[in-house]
Amino acid sequence: MAGSTTNPPLKDELDIVIPTIRNLDFLEMWRPFFQPYHLIIVQDGDPSRTIKVPDGFDYDLYNRNDINKLLGPRASCISFKDSACRCFGYMVSKKKYIFTIDDDCFVAKDPSGNDINALQQHIQNLLSPSTPYFFNTLYDPFQEGNDFVRGYPFSLREGVPTAVSHGLWLNIPDYDAPTQLVKPLERNTRYVNTVMTIPKGTLFPMCGMNLAFDRDLIGPAMYFGLMGEGQPIGRYDDMWAGWCTKVICDHLGLGIKTGLPYIWHSKASNPFVNLKKEYNGIYWQEEIIPFFQQATLSKDCTTVQKCYVELSKQVKEKLGKIDPYFTKLGDAMVTWIEAWDELNPPKDSAAIPNGAAK
């Protein structure tokens, strides 16, 4: 195990958010990298269960009683019995950056056999610009030992601020249930040493298990929707957040990167249980994707909150006809923003509303 980082980057500006229904022994493997940072643990399921956190970590733990107490009636927008509950951690954080990781994700090794400090790579991704307007064929021009290739317009080489860093996974890939059922033994052994900006106008399937983002730039868009108990859909929490986030990033001129870092995903969840959770999503997304591909936001939408509320109206209007669920979801999107703004008032009257692009 690599030695702990002597000078942890963004130590006081980043929270690590972990949704959990398990114990948190996985933190032992991450200790050298995570110990300097504050953890926000969102305990899902039965609040009377005690989740044991290994000694030596600085953390806040929130269970369902805490969520209900803090948000009151607005707690209805936070999912129960689904990893979507993690977005509560994004809302209560007071830091500029968030890294979220699942409790069955461990430290992976790079091809040289070194432990990968996923957090450090995410921070590097977030602190360097994105290039959504023109594709660099040598991939991330800001990566050490790389640059823009011939023909890349110099007027575009400054790039745009990076709002999201989407990491990947070795071992158990994030497959949907049908794929998992037909390929139960498939493991991802491919380590691709690159980071890419997702081009403007292109959606992507955002996975929440190894994800980091800039709260000030895009936080209010990171709502993981209504999933789990009482809802007709599950395991589309991160997908929904990713589609809303990408439309808003494109509108506000922000970037999203995918690729490094890798984590080692250790546990395959039950494909039959997953199929029950996903089946509506698999069917509905054939209409949801065109909705997001065609979504446009007016020029008055100058903050993430305004974009998000505008999007919620379109969700109700255009997706509400698929199923009443989307009307409920559209309302929950507004409740989320109300709760976000109540917990995250602008720092001072002159400040740009939280979540607005600088």
Ligand SMILES: O=c1ccn([C@@H]2O[C@H](COP(=O)(O)OP(=O)(O)O[C@H]3O[C@@H](CO)[C@H](O)[C@H]3O)[C@@H](O)[C@H]2O)c(=O)[nH]1
């Ligand atoms: O009801 C629940 C179930 C799980 N959690 C916590 O959420 C993460 C992910 O759980 P798990 O590893 O079992 O799920 P996967 O099928 O591997 O991954 C899915 O979860 C999402 C990504 O995070 C996405 O939908 C899929 O990739 C763990 O930390 C569980 O402890 C929960 O809080 N509540």
Ligand SMILES: [Mn+2]
């Ligand atoms: Mn998992």
